[in-house]
Structure formats: structure tokens, C-alpha cells
Amino acid sequence: MSKAAAAQSTSSSLSRFWHKWRFHINILLLLVPLGFMPKYFADASLFRGDSGLGEREVGTVEIGPWSLQLAELRDEAPRPDGPAGYMKSFNAALCDACIEPVKAVYLRVGKPRSLRTAGVIFFGTPYRLGATVPIPLRTQEDADLWITLEGWDGSVHQASIPLKQASPATVAWLKQRGGK
Structure with a gap:
């Protein structure tokens, strides 16, 4: 068998395979993304605010004369964010x-x-504020989450809630780490 005949035989078998299975491969290319659609729509609803402030509502926190509604964005352990x-x-x-x-x-x-070390500032509209808080590696399981509100008149009010009430998943993660 010559080289040309072998090349033609190989290309024809590949061509037959492609013509036989291309329809099925294209169907897979359409169906695989559909499997990810429920998570996509759930995340879109969460970020738009249609499903509340977050996955887990903490509740109303009274801070001096003011109050705010607090929620965890995701009901999960803290995520690593590089350095x-x-x-x-x-x-x-x-x-x-x-x-x-x-x-x-x-x-x-x-x-x-002090107010200079009050923590991360919330951003967004007053109806949906967001903040990402660093969780130090040496955080104790009985630590508190402190909320500081600063008024336009210069007044500062603070309140704390236990971390186990604000984020049980974070406390479970801290217990799992066990002081490592």
C-alpha cells in the first residue's frame, strides 16, 4: 500500500467518524451548559437581591440609635484570597x-x-451594603464581630455580635483548623 493510499484511508476513517458523530457532539455542547444553569440563576438572584440580603440572615443589630439588617452572603467557610x-x-x-x-x-x-481601625467599610446603596472581612488565622472561636456606624454629625456608635451567631460556618472552620 502506498503512502497516498494510507493517508487517504486514515482521512476517510476520520471523516466517517466525524460525519457519524458530529450531531451527537453538538448536542452535548448544548446540554452540558444547561447543567450549570440552576446555579447561575441562583447566584444571579442572590446578587440582584431577589432572594434576600444573603444566603443566611443574621438578623437586626441595634447600634446606638440606629439599626441594620445583617446577612452572610454565602453560608460557607471563609475563602482564601491570596496574600x-x-x-x-x-x-x-x-x-x-x-x-x-x-x-x-x-x-x-x-x-x-479607634475609628481608624474600625475595619472594612461597607460599600453600595444603603438598602444593600456589602463588605468582605478578613478572618485572621489566630481568631478565637468566641470572637465577636464588631459593627461601627459613623454619623454625619461626627457621632460613632458600636455594637458587637458573637461570631458564632453571625457565621456558624466560620466558627466550624476555626474549630476544624484547631489553631494551625
Whole structure:
């Protein structure tokens, strides 16, 4: 058998395979993404706010004369974020009476020493604020999550909630790590 005949035989078998199975491969290319659609629509609903502030509502937190609704964005352990360490995302919504007088909302694990160390600042609209808090590796299981509200008049109000109430998944993750 000559080289030309062998090449023609190989190309014809490949051509027959392609013509026989190309329809089935194209159907797979359409069906595989459909398997990911439920998660996509759930995430889109979560980020639009159609399914609430987050996957797990923490509740209303009273901070001085103001209050806010707090929720975990995802009900899961903190995610690694490169050199920044492990991060946990929270969402909040200010009460209707708080929208005008509140200038900034901060969140931190552990008590802040001053307003300069109040933690990460929430961003977004007053109806849906978001913040990603670093979780230090040496965080104790009984740590508190501190919320600081700063008013336009210069007033500062703080409140804390136990981390086990704000994020049980984070406390379980801390127990699993066991001080490593």
C-alpha cells in the first residue's frame, strides 16, 4: 500500500467518524451548559437581591440609635484570597430612619481600638451594603464581630455580635483548623 493510499484511508476513517458523530457532539455542547444553569440563576438572584440580603440572615443589630439588617452572603467557610488571607463576605441594609444620618458602616473581627481601625467599610446603596472581612488565622472561636456606624454629625456608635451567631460556618472552620 502506498503512502497516498494510507493517508487517504486514515482521512476517510476520520471523516466517517466525524460525519457519524458530529450531531451527537453538538448536542452535548448544548446540554452540558444547561447543567450549570440552576446555579447561575441562583447566584444571579442572590446578587440582584431577589432572594434576600444573603444566603443566611443574621438578623437586626441595634447600634446606638440606629439599626441594620445583617446577612452572610454565602453560608460557607471563609475563602482564601491570596496574600490577603481568608475572607468572609457580609451584606447589610440600613433601617429607613438611618439612611440620612449614617455616613459610614464598618465591620471587623475583634474590638476596634479607634475609628481608624474600625475595619472594612461597607460599600453600595444603603438598602444593600456589602463588605468582605478578613478572618485572621489566630481568631478565637468566641470572637465577636464588631459593627461601627459613623454619623454625619461626627457621632460613632458600636455594637458587637458573637461570631458564632453571625457565621456558624466560620466558627466550624476555626474549630476544624484547631489553631494551625
